[in-house]
Amino acid sequence: MEALAVKSALRITLSYGAGFGFILMARLLIKLTRPDIVADGGRPAFKHSTELLDEYDFIVIGGGSAGAVVASRLSENPAWNVLLLEAGPDETILSDVPLFMAALQKSPIDWQFKTEPSDTYCLGMKNRQCKWPRGKVLGGSSTINAMLYVRGNRRDYDLWGMENPGWDFANVLPYFIRSEDVRIDRLKWSPYHGFGGYQTVEEFKFSSPIVTKFLKAGRELGYPIRDLNGEYQTGFMKSQGTLRDGLRCSTAKAYLRPCRKRKNLHISLNSYVQKININPFTRRAESVTFKTEFLGVKTIRTKREIILSAGALQSPQLLMLSGVGPKNHLQDMNVSVILDLPGVGENLQDHVALGGTAYLINNPDPTGPSPGFVLPKSLTLPAVQEFTTNKSGPLYGLPECEAMAFVHTKYSNPSDDWPDIQLFLASYADNTDGGVFGKRDSGLTDEYYASCYENILYRDSYSVLPLLMRPKSRGKIRLKSSDPNDPPLIYPNYFDHPDDIKVLVEGAKFGYAMSQTMTMKSMNATLNPYCSPECLKYGFLTDKYWECQIRHYTMTIYHPVGTCKMGPAKDHMSVVDKRLRVHGIWNLRVADASIMPTITTGNTNAPVIMIGEKVSDLIKEDAYYEDRYWFENSVRTR
Template sequence: MALEELTYGATRNALQGAELLFILFLRFMIILFRPDIVDRENRVQPPPTSELLARYDFVVIGGGSAGAVIANRLSENSNWTILLLEAGDDESFVSEAPLTFPTLQLSNMDWQFKTEPSLNYCLAMKDKRCNWPRGKVLGGSSVLNAMLYVRGNKRDYDQWSELGNEGWDYESVLPYFKKSEDNRIAELDGSPYHGKGGPLTVENFRHRSPITEYFLQAGRDLGYETVDINGAQQTGFTYSPGTLRDGLRLSTAKAFLRPCSSRKNLHIATNSFVEEIMIGETSKTAYGVKFRRGLRRYSVYANCEVIASAGAIQTPQLLMLSGVGPADHLLKVGIPVIQDLPGVGQNLQDHVAMGGLSYLIDAPKHEAHESHDFSFVLPKLMTLNTVLQFVRNETGPLYLVPECEAMAFVNTKLNDESMHDFPDVQLFLSSAADNADGGLFGIHGCGLCEEFYAGLYDDILYQDSYAAVPLVLRPKSRGYIKLRNSDPKYQPIIVPNYFDDPRDLEVLVEAAKFVDRLSLTPTMRSINARPNGNVIRECAAHEFRSDDYWRCQARHYTMTIYHPTGTCKMGPVTDSMAVVDAKLQVHGITGLRVIDASIMPNIVTGNTNAPTIMIAEKGADMIKEAWRHYAGGPMNRRSTSKLQSPLDWHVNEQREEIIRQTRSSLQKITELFETDLPVLNEIRDNEDYDYD
C-alpha cells in the first residue's frame, strides 16, 4: 500500500510540474498569437509618482469589482479629478483564459488570506485554516473568481429596504444591474430584466462539456425547470452565465478601467497600498489618505470625498486602522478612537459550502461526442492541440470553467415554504470531481491536506467523474474581522464562524441528500453515476452517507465560495451595528463612503460579484447627485502642485482640516442657493487663499 501511495503521489507531483509548464507555454503562445488578449494599447498605464497630484476631488481606495466602476463613473465628469489607488498591478494575460481560474489563487494577484484555525470547520485544511482568496490586482477579485454572473434574489433587496435602507429595494436596484450589463445570451434578448450596451458583457461560456446537458435534464427529472436565474424566477437549473467577452474573462478592470484610463482627469496608481484614511479628530471629516508606493510613503488630499472600496476584508481593516470602529478593540491595539462604530468588522457572512461530493461515471460513446471529453479530466486536455485551439481557432476547453459549468437553485425541507421562489441552496455542478485535476483545485486552491486528498481520490485519480458543491445561500452564522495589531502590513484576523448557528450545517446535510437524489435520476443512472466509495478516515465512525457522516464531511471539507460580505453593514443610525447609511456614508464621519460588498446588511442569494458592481453603480450616482453643483477643485484650474514624497508622515494636518471644513461649508452654501455664486467660487477655488 505504501508503494501505491508513493506512486499516486509521484503522479500528482509530476502533473503539478506539467501544469506549470503548460501555463508558461500558454502565456508564450498568447503573446505570439493573441494580440486581443495582450491588448497593449488599451491596458492601464499608471502614471509615475512624480505625475500624481497633491490633491484630487475624489480619492478611491481599491481598484476591484467596485472601485473600478466608481473611478469610471466619477471621471465621466471632466471637471472632477479622481485618483484610484490599487495595491496590486495589472492582471496577467493568462487570467483571461477561463480554464486557468484555479491557478490564479495563491499567485501574486491574490492577497492569500487565511481564516484563523478552528476546531469546528476547515478541519481537513492545512493548519485547519481555509484559504480566502481576494484579488490584489486591478479588477480585484473579478480577476480571480469563476466569472459567474448571478444577481441574487428579488427578496434580498426588498429585505435590505425593509431594514431601513430606502432606495435599495429590488425595483430600485434593477436599473443599476441593467446599466452595467451588455447581455449577449441570445435567448435573453428583449428580456425586461437584462440590459444592452453596458460595459459588462454577459455571455454563456464558449466551451461546454457534454455532461452539462445531463445536469439540466436530471434537474427536469426532479421537477426543476431550466430558467434565467437573473430573471423572473430564480429557482431552477441553468447553464452558468459569465462575465465574459468573446469567451474570455471580463474583469472590471477590462470592462470599466481600460476604456477610460486615458482620461486626463483620472489617475490610476497601481502598487499603491493605502495604510490610513486621514480623518480630523475634531471635525470628524475625511480629507485624504496615506499610502505606500515602492519604498516611500505619501499623503494625498481629497477636496470632496474619500471612497473606501477595498472589499469586505480590507475596508473594515482600513477603517479600524484609521480610528473608526469598535472603541474597545481599537484601544486594545493602540489606535486612537475617532469614531466608535461597533459594527465595523462585525456581521461577516459567507456562503459556506461542502466539498467532496464526487461521483464516478461511465462516459457514453456515440457520434455526438468522443468519450474522452464527456467530462473534464485535466491530463487529457493539457496538450498542444488544446493551446492551438485557443490561440488559433478561439475554441476548445481553455474557454470553460469545469468547476461550475451549470448551476441550480433549489429548496431543502428546511426552507420556509411560504417564501415562494426563495431557494436556500445553490449547487455548482462540475464536469470534474477533485480526482480529475490531481489536486489543482482541492490542494492548491482550497488548501486541503495532502493525506486527506490522497485518502479520497488517489485510487480513482483521473477517472471520469462529476461533482456537486452545495452552498448555504442565507447563512445564519456571523463572523468577524479584527486587527492583529496597529501595523497595516499585517493581515487582519478572519473568523468566519462557520456553523456557529447549527442550522447552516443542517442545510448542507439536506443539500447533500439532494445531490444524491440527483445522481439517482434516470438521466444520471444512464451514465452509471455512483458515489465515490472512499470514506473520509476522520468520519469513519459514522455510517457512510448518513446525516452524521455528512455533518462530519462538511466540517472537514469546508469551502468558501469567495463571498465575504457584510462587515460595514448598511443601516439607519438607529441600528447600533450599522456602519454606513443608505447613501453609503460612514455614520459620524463626513466625506467618507464605503462602496463595496462590505455594505450588504445580509448576503445575497447567489454570487456576489454582480451585486457588488450594482452597488458601485448606484453609489457613483449617489456621489454625482450629492456633488451636482460642484464645478471641480483647484487641481482642475491647471494647478502645478504635485504629490510630494516625504520620508515620513509629518504634514500640517490642522491646516488641511481647516481647508477641508471651509470647502465643505462653501459647497453646502452653493447647494443651498442651487447656484454657483462667483464670490464663493473665487474663495473655494483659490489654492493660495489665506485660510489661516
C-alpha cells in the same frame, strides 16, 4: 519565424505535463498568437507616484469590482479629478483565460488570506485554516474569481430596502441593467437584462457533454431550466459569466479600459493604502496615506470625498487602522480612537459549501467521448491549438461550474421562490487533476487528499457543490496589530448557528439525489466511497455522515460580505447609511460587498458591480446639491 517559435513553444509546453509548467509556457503562446488578449494599447495609462497631484476631488481606494466602477463613473465629469489607488498590479495575460482561473489563486495577484484555525470546520485543511483568496490586482476579485454572473433574489434587496429606502429590488434592478451588455441571443428581449453597458455577460464558450445531463437531471427532479437572472430564480441553467468573446471581462477591462484617455482619471498601481487621515476634531476624512512600490510613503488630500472600496476584509481593516471601529479593540491595538463605531468588522457572512464530492463516471461507452472534464486531456497540443488558432476549445471552459441551480430544501418554501441552496455543477472533481489545483487551492492536507482520492486519481468524475445561501451564523474581522502590513484576522464562525449545518446537509443530499436520476444513472454515476474514513463511522449517507464531511471539507466560495453594514443610525451595528456615508464621519463612504446588510442569494460579484453603479449616482447627486448650496449662499452674500 513566428510559426517556428510557436511550434517550439508547444513542444516545450507539453514536456511540462498538465501542471504549472504548462501554464507558464501557455502564457508565451498567448503573447505570440493572441494580440487580442495582450492588447497593451487598450489598457489604461497608469501614473507613476511622482506624477500624481497633491489633491484630488475624489480618491477611490481599491480598483476592484466596485472601485473600478466608481472611478469610471465619477471621472465622467471632466471637471472632477479622480484618483484610483490599487494595491496590486495590472491584470495578467493568464487571467483572461477561463480555464486558468484556479491557477490565479496563491499567485502574486492573490492576497492569500487564511481564516484563524478552527475546531469545528476546515478540519481537512492544513492547520485547520480555510483559504480565502482575494484579488490583489486591478479589477480586484473580478480578475481572479470564477466569473459567474448571478444577481441574487428580489427578496434579498426588498429585505435591504426595509431599513434602507432606495435599495429594494425595484430600485436596484435599473443599475444591474445599466451595467450590463448581455450577449446571449435568447435573452435579447428580456426586460431583466441590459444591452450596451460596460459589463459584458455571456455563456462560456466551451461546455463538456455532461452539462446536458446536469440540466436533464434537474428536470427529472421537477425543476425548470430557465434564466436564473430573470423573473424567477428557482431552477437550473448553463452558467452565465462576466465574459467578452469567451474571455474574462473583469471590471478593470469593462469599466477602466473604455475611459483610458480621460485626462482627469489617474490610476496608481502597487499603491497600498495604510491609513485614511481623519481630523479628530471635525471628523472629516482629509487625506490618504499609501505606500508605493519604489518611492515609499505618500499622502494625498481630497477636496470632496474618499470612497473606500477595499472589500469586505480590508475595508473594515482600514477603517479600524484609521481610528474608526470598536473602541475597546482599537485601544487594545494601540490605535488612536477617532470614533467608536462597534459594527466595523462585525456581521461577516459567507456562502459556505461542501467541497470534495466526487461522483465517479463509469461510462458505458468507453470508446466515446468523455462526458466530464479531465485536466490532462485538456492541456494538450490540440487544445492549445484550438485556443490560439480557432479561438475555441476547453481553455474557454470553467469546469468548476459549467451549470448551476438554485433549489429548495425542506427548510424553505418553494412558493416563495427564495431558494436556500445553490448548486455548482462541476464537470470534474478533485481527483481528476491529481491535486494540481483542487488540493492546492483548498489547502487540503496530504493525508486528507490521499484518503479521499488516492484510489481514483484521474478517473472521470463530476462534482456537485452545495452552497448555503442564507447563513444565520455571523463572523467578524479584527486587526492583528496596528501595522497595516499585517493581514486582518478572519473569524467566519461557520456553523455557529445550528440551522446552517442542517440546511447544508440537505443540500448535500440533493446532490446525491441527482446521481440517482435516470439521466445520471445512464453514466453509472457513483459517489466516491473512500472520502473521509473518519466519517464512515456515522453510517454512509446519513445526516451525521454528511455533517462530518462538511466540517472536514469546508469550502468558501469567496463571497465575504457585511462587515461595514448599511443601516440607519438607530442600528448601532450599522457602519454606513443608505447613501453609503460612514456614520459620524464626513467625506467618507464605503462601497463594496462589506455594506451588504445580508448576503445575496448567489454569487456576489454582480451585486457589488451594482453597488458601484448606484453609489456613483448618489455621490453625483450629493455633489450637485452641495455645489448648488454653496453657489446660492455665495450669491446671497455678495
